[in-house]
Amino acid sequence: MPSIKNKNVLITGGAGFIGSHLTDMLLKSGVGKVVIVDNFFLGKMSNLKDALTNYENIKIYRDDARNFGVMQAIIQNEEIEVVFNLATIALNYSFFNPFDAYMVNVEIANTLLELQKLGQYKTLIHSSSSEAYGTALYSPMDENHPLNPTTPYAAGKAAADLMIQSFYNVLNLDIAIIRPFNNYGPRQNDKQLAAIIPLTARRIQNGERPVIEGTGKQTRDFIYVEDTARAFVMAYENENSRGKVINLGSGIETTIHELIQNISEYYDYKGEIEFRPERKADVNRLCASALLANEILGFEPRVGLKDGLKLTLDWYNEHAGKDIESNG
Numbered sequence: 607m608p609s610i611k612n613k614n615v616l617i618t619g620g621a622g623f624i625g626s627h628l629t630d631m632l633l634k635s636g637v638g639k640v641v642i643v644d645n646f647f648l649g650k651m652s653n654l655k656d657a658l659t660n661y662e663n664i665k666i667y668r669d670d671a672r673n674f675g676v677m678q679a680i681i682q683n684e685e686i687e688v689v690f691n692l693a694t695i696a697l698n699y700s701f702f703n704p705f706d707a708y709m710v711n712v713e714i715a716n717t718l719l720e721l722q723k724l725g726q727y728k729t730l731i732h733s734s735s736s737e738a739y740g741t742a743l744y745s746p747m748d749e750n751h752p753l754n755p756t757t758p759y760a761a762g763k764a765a766a767d768l769m770i771q772s773f774y775n776v777l778n779l780d781i782a783i784i785r786p787f788n789n790y791g792p793r794q795n796d797k798q799l800a801a802i803i804p805l806t807a808r809r810i811q812n813g814e815r816p817v818i819e820g821t822g823k824q825t826r827d828f829i830y831v832e833d834t835a836r837a838f839v840m841a842y843e844n845e846n847s848r849g850k851v852i853n854l855g856s857g858i859e860t861t862i863h864e865l866i867q868n869i870s871e872y873y874d875y876k877g878e879i880e881f882r883p884e885r886k887a888d889v890n891r892l893c894a895s896a897l898l899a900n901e902i903l904g905f906e907p908r909v910g911l912k913d914g915l916k917l918t919l920d921w922y923n924e925h926a927g928k929d930i931e932s933n934g
């Protein structure tokens with residue numbers, strides 16, 4: 607089985623939320639170097655502060671991972687062996703610019719596959735999303751669940767996955783696809799296009815009411831970001847992952863209403879929750895079957911929602927008002 611130790615690794619989207627935690631984990635694991643390609647759409651240099659303070663074997667390119675020439679030059683010059691593909695544009699961007707929200711996922715996958723086919727690097731570990739499934743037709747959702755994406759972001763994720771799987775089938779490239787459910791943790795974007803946990807934390811901190819779009823009965827399966835980063839490394843180091851799609855979730859379903867209540871309790875917020883109309887194209891139910899990740903990788907999440915939320919909200923408290931840097 608391959609070891610990540612001493613490998614030269616490239617992370618697309620490495621200045622983002624999950625990418626920056628993966629960067630930290632790879633550096634701790636003794637990689638040769640981490641090379642980040644991020645266009646800083648939502649990425650931030652502050653996400654890489656720990657990595658840059660503690661390690662010298664990290665390099666950052668402010669560039670677009672869609673660009674074949676750019677990626678070829680970086681991969682060649684940095685002698686990259688492994689690519690973790692995490693670059694994307696947040697789901698909420700689908701409502702503003704559906705074309706780019708879709709295409710960015712497909713175009714980056716296309717560039718990475720072409721370069722891999724040319725033998726420019728060996729292994730691709732690609733990040734899908736549970737959004738590719740759409741709402742659960744049955745629960746828990748295993749990897750054979752149909753793909754019914756409802757937003758352009760999700761359609762782009764599903765399209766990229768299908769493209770990557772089909773390339774694996776015809777070219778037998780060294781590829782694994784990891785399909786995380788809802789991630790949360792320190793550094794998740796809390797500004798424009800933010801997801802529900804940072805958004806609610808900031809609202810309560812600013813004296814505003816937390817907001818639920820729809821009934822609040824919609825469910826998600828939350829996984830702590832450090833668990834996800836660990837699973838990405840485990841997927842690289844276990845060749846049984848190749849050619850497969852592997853869900854990453856806790857297998858526990860939480861309603862949005864419960865989540866908002868948990869956040870409210872943390873802040874001792876006893877006021878009202880504001881209910882707004884359901885978001886167009888919102889997914890109703892998501893819950894992972896975590897069996898395959900356990901069978902193939904021996905992966906089990908270590909941080910439950912209660913502890914993970916505390917770690918996350920403590921972090922948002924420490925960074926309230928400080929982290930004013932927006933895009934890199």
Ligand SMILES: NC(=O)c1ccc[n+]([C@@H]2O[C@H](COP(=O)([O-])OP(=O)(O)OC[C@H]3O[C@@H](n4cnc5c(N)ncnc54)[C@H](O)[C@@H]3O)[C@@H](O)[C@H]2O)c1
Pocket residue numbers: 618619620621622623624625643644645646647648649650669670671672691692693694695696710733734735736763785786787788789790795
């Ligand atoms: N956050 C979640 O809950 C979640 C759940 C399932 C899957 N995922 C997947 O995990 C991966 C990382 O997501 P995240 O939550 O860290 O998002 P994020 O927005 O924090 O990170 C994505 C990064 O990609 C960068 N980026 C965007 N377009 C780019 C381009 N053309 N070239 C280079 N960089 C570009 C952004 O600047 C950002 O730093 C994505 O593939 C996402 O689909 C996330």
